[in-house]
Amino acid sequence: MIAEADALHARVRGLIAHGGDFDVLARDLARFQHAHIPGYARLCAARGVDPAHDPPRALPAVPTEAFRITRVASYPASLDAAVFLTSGTTAGARGSHPMRTLATYHAAAMRGAEPLFAPFSARVRMLAIAPDAPDSSLSQMLRWFLAERGDEGSRFVSPDDLGPAIELLSDTRAPVLLLATAFAYVHLVDSLQGRALALPRGSRAMQTGGFKGRTREVPADVLRQMIGATFELPRTEVVGEYGMTELTSQLWATPETGSTEDAWIYRAPPWMRVVACDPQTLAPLPDGARGIARFEDLGNVESAWAIQTADEVVVRGDRVEILGRLPGATPRGCSLAIEELLG
Amino acid sequence: MRMPPRLRVETLIVAARRTFGPGRDEALIQALAAESGLHPSNVERALDRALELSPTEAQLEAMLARAPQRTAVMVILAANVFLAPLRAIAWALAQSDRVIVRPSRRAPTFARALVAAAPALELELAEVDPDAIAELALPEGAAIHAYGTQRTLDAIAARAGVALELHGPGFGAMIGGPEDYVAAATEIAEDIALFDQAGCLSPRLALVIGETGPAVDALHRALTSVGDEIPRRTLEPAETAALLQSRDAASFAGRALEGSEHLILELPRATLAPAGRVLVIASVASVEEAIARLQIAELATIGVAGRYEARVRAAFPRLRVSALGEMQRPPLDGPVDLRVLPPLTER
Numbered sequence A: 001m002i003a004e005a006d007a008l009h010a011r012v013r014g015l016i017a018h019g020g021d022f023d024v025l026a027r028d029l030a031r032f033q034h035a036h037i038p039g040y041a042r043l044c045a046a047r048g049v050d051p052a053h054d055p056p057r058a059l060p061a062v063p064t065e066a067f068r069i070t071r072v073a074s075y076p077a078s079l080d081a082a083v084f085l086t087s088g089t090t091a092g093a094r095g096s097h098p099m100r101t102l103a104t105y106h107a108a109a110m111r112g113a114e115p116l117f118a119p120f121s122a123r124v125r126m127l128a129i130a131p132d133a134p135d136s137s138l139s140q141m142l143r144w145f146l147a148e149r150g151d152e153g154s155r156f157v158s159p160d161d162l163g164p165a166i167e168l169l170s171d172t173r174a175p176v177l178l179l180a181t182a183f184a185y186v187h188l189v190d191s192l193q194g195r196a197l198a199l200p201r202g203s204r205a206m207q208t209g210g211f212k213g214r215t216r217e218v219p220a221d222v223l224r225q226m227i228g229a230t231f232e233l234p235r236t237e238v239v240g241e242y243g244m245t246e247l248t249s250q251l252w253a254t255p256e257t258g259s260t261e262d263a264w265i266y267r268a269p270p271w272m273r274v275v276a277c278d279p280q281t282l283a284p285l286p287d288g289a290r291g292i293a294r295f296e297d298l299g300n301v302e303s304a305w306a307i308q309t310a311d312e313v314v315v316r317g318d319r320v321e322i323l324g325r326l327p328g329a330t331p332r333g334c335s336l337a338i339e340e341l342l343g
Numbered sequence B: 001m002r003m004p005p006r007l008r009v010e011t012l013i014v015a016a017r018r019t020f021g022p023g024r025d026e027a028l029i030q031a032l033a034a035e036s037g038l039h040p041s042n043v044e045r046a047l048d049r050a051l052e053l054s055p056t057e058a059q060l061e062a063m064l065a066r067a068p069q070r071t072a073v074m075v076i077l078a079a080n081v082f083l084a085p086l087r088a089i090a091w092a093l094a095q096s097d098r099v100i101v102r103p104s105r106r107a108p109t110f111a112r113a114l115v116a117a118a119p120a121l122e123l124e125l126a127e128v129d130p131d132a133i134a135e136l137a138l139p140e141g142a143a144i145h146a147y148g149t150q151r152t153l154d155a156i157a158a159r160a161g162v163a164l165e166l167h168g169p170g171f172g173a174m175i176g177g178p179e180d181y182v183a184a185a186t187e188i189a190e191d192i193a194l195f196d197q198a199g200c201l202s203p204r205l206a207l208v209i210g211e212t213g214p215a216v217d218a219l220h221r222a223l224t225s226v227g228d229e230i231p232r233r234t235l236e237p238a239e240t241a242a243l244l245q246s247r248d249a250a251s252f253a254g255r256a257l258e259g260s261e262h263l264i265l266e267l268p269r270a271t272l273a274p275a276g277r278v279l280v281i282a283s284v285a286s287v288e289e290a291i292a293r294l295q296i297a298e299l300a301t302i303g304v305a306g307r308y309e310a311r312v313r314a315a316f317p318r319l320r321v322s323a324l325g326e327m328q329r330p331p332l333d334g335p336v337d338l339r340v341l342p343p344l345t346e347r
Helices: A002-018 A022-036 A038-047 A064-069 A103-112 A137-149 A163-171 A182-192 A220-231 A338-342 B005-020 B026-036 B040-049 B057-066 B084-093 B109-117 B150-157 B178-183 B185-197 B213-229 B237-253 B287-293 B306-315
Strands: A082-085 A096-099 A125-129 A155-157 A176-181 A204-208 A238-242 A251-253 A265-267 A272-277 A290-297 A306-316 A319-325 B073-076 B099-102 B143-147 B163-167 B171-176 B203-209 B255-258 B263-267 B278-284 B299-304 B320-323
Touching (some): A002 A103, A022 A038, A082 A137, A163 A182, A182 A204, A220 A238, A272 A306, A290 A319, A306 B237, B040 B185, B143 B150, B171 B306, B178 B185, B178 B213, B185 B213, B203 B213, B203 B287, B213 B255, B213 B263, B306 B320
Parallel strands (some): A176 A204
Antiparallel strands (some): A265 A319, A290 A306
């Protein structure tokens, strides 16, 4: 089983590097996971489908919630190379995504981020305003960015202590690549109290993540403008990244993806497909329809090749507009919404 | 007209009996069903089974013993459980002869009908916007009792100068052995079906001390049977989406049993699923483990098998604890949600 998984990892990394047939690999991943992850076999049986006969798109996606309530992996925990955890919540357990090897994640992250690094011909000064946490998949990706594309002065700065970040950004003369979560940007902009902090020409800012568990939320378009205005960056130099602990691959919103004035437009890499699904049936919807996102991520070799989320999207080809979580049901007094309890 | 607290509460109950008891107006049922989204049969069953029209002497005495005296009480009601205004107003009347009722804007029917049926109590209706609540003039020594979402309560909590009693979101859980669930399956299914889990008395999590199988099977049968008589309310699109994802997550992690009107999720660990006639069932090794798993601030009520009751009551002195299958019928001895009040023994 491990040898089979290793072979699949190698095929996925080959596809990431050189391209290949998505559908064939998706089918083979689904069959592998059906054979070696009893939960996926149960889910397929419950939905009355079988990867041996049914095409990948007809197979069920694993809801993100499953990562919170059970282990999603084809191998035993003793072989974990890393276990990435979802954001903490007040009462609910954190979801976990174990990985036996980081090689495929590394390949997907670095190849996927090429549009981010495109303007920089050499190593660049990077400032990651994020915790450098071993159980965070985002931190892992940023560590790779800093180590492989950053210069010697690149570093992490805690979002809880922005003094060093402001000092470093104030002093910099060369272009800088700022990497931070949405909440960290808001915190940073608040700390500047309306003061602009012009970054040198050629700088970029990457924004990722949302506001889960935070007290202040800012709409994505407003935040993007806020980042541009604060750091005096052209709008095209504010780049968006969309990732989830449950995924291995990321989506990027760059000038090339044609973002609109008020929304990020992301591009799924060739080894990932995003499908809008009918929230009432989870059935795939046609291109251009609004639905909840199903991510088919070939990077998830040993966990779940297809993930179902509650994020609303409109998909046109490989362009994905992410609209945020499906609006919740009407609040009904003291009935507790699951989000309230579990984050 | 000044009445003693006990008479005020009894007057309200008599008015409720006249309005919502046997012989009630069919149009009222339809109005409550339309407003709440519940099936009319759910409204009928709730009025018959869960409305507190016949409190005992001891229950009323307990309520009065709990009640601090106020110059006035403003009751801000939520749209969760349509018959909740009776208990909420009774609790206010136990504290003051001046009670101002602010019905839910989305579900005012029950409260308006009750106020209209009890003119002797001179209840005041204040149908104001939430923002205006903070501006209302209340006398010194008054209190606000608010029921609702955390957002509503946070807005009201900013109000200074009066005592606040804030009843926030909550849910119900159950503890018992497999045979306890089998024995009480029909009553538990009714507890789950009533109001379609809109309130904090509704069981949403069942911890089984031992094997879950018999409890799952018995509750699936009972919920199927109840569903034949009391169809589930029409779910909103977001609720359906959440239910489908919970179903698939449970199929992956354990087992999902889907009825036309309900969903049972058998999971390897205690967690919570969306409301809408959905029950999560998880196994625990002992009552001590069940108690440890339920150390959650949002837990408001517990249904427990008799042999575990003493230990559960001792572990949760500020929660409502009922027998399995009796969670929707707590005694009329105070507010439904006791979390914000000190236990009677501390007074």
